[in-house]
Amino acid sequence: MLKPIGMTEGHYECRSLDETLPIFTDLLAAEVVERTEKQAVVKHPNTAWKLVIHEGGPDSKNKPHTNHYGFRVASSKEIPIAHQYISEHKAQYKIKSVTPPHEAHFAYSIYFKEPGGNDLEIEYYNPAAIKQGRRIAAPHWTTPIPEAKFPGRGYLPQAMTHGTLNCDDKEVSDQFLANVLGLDIIGGGRTSTYISVPNMGPWYVVVLPMAHRDYLSEANRFTLKLASPEEVEAAHKDFSKNGKQLGIQDLRELQTNGRAHFLLSDISKNWWEITS
């Protein structure tokens, strides 16, 4: 079993960086911290987790709605305002659609389709949910970004909180995530599972069982960091020998260019990068 010390990155494929990056900087209060021709790294100032965005070109497929990333605002009042602002700027940002504000349990959110083929969420999550044991309601920032840093919108995403994955069977997926990848199951219900890295976070990944699956390519993945290159090498050796039995669908070569890392496709055919 892996002993991850961090879930350090999400990876996400878009069609054109020039179209998708303004979505993150102008509508989600994130920053572009690295940029090459076909790849960019985006980071929200309140979130240590980074999002690596790969330019896949115009033929990149639309990703399922249930593979979205979510950003959190501080007040429920900001959700209808975000809905209005993004609806009014749909043409400018080539946004395909925006859903009306939707309330569910403790969450209040909108979703929109960015031109790169991905859904993104802006959510409010009622902090009172912590009292009911919902760890995902834990604060995702200590110092709120001031309005002056993101003026004129009327809403302010304060953190990138979560990513989302699909699985075929919740029980099978939960077992794999906990006992092979060494992830913490921090919540969920009859259908969903929330996973994080032990003693890490507060960001998390929501895993949802789906009857119909559209499998993602390896450009869409999460990165788990292990404590040392030796641990990564040992994990690769173990998975080369026992991976099939454990449910690993595909295991790529170990890479040792400055750091040790490899890719694997899990029991639900989702991609993970294991790195040092």
Ligand SMILES: [Fe+2]
């Ligand atoms: Fe979400």
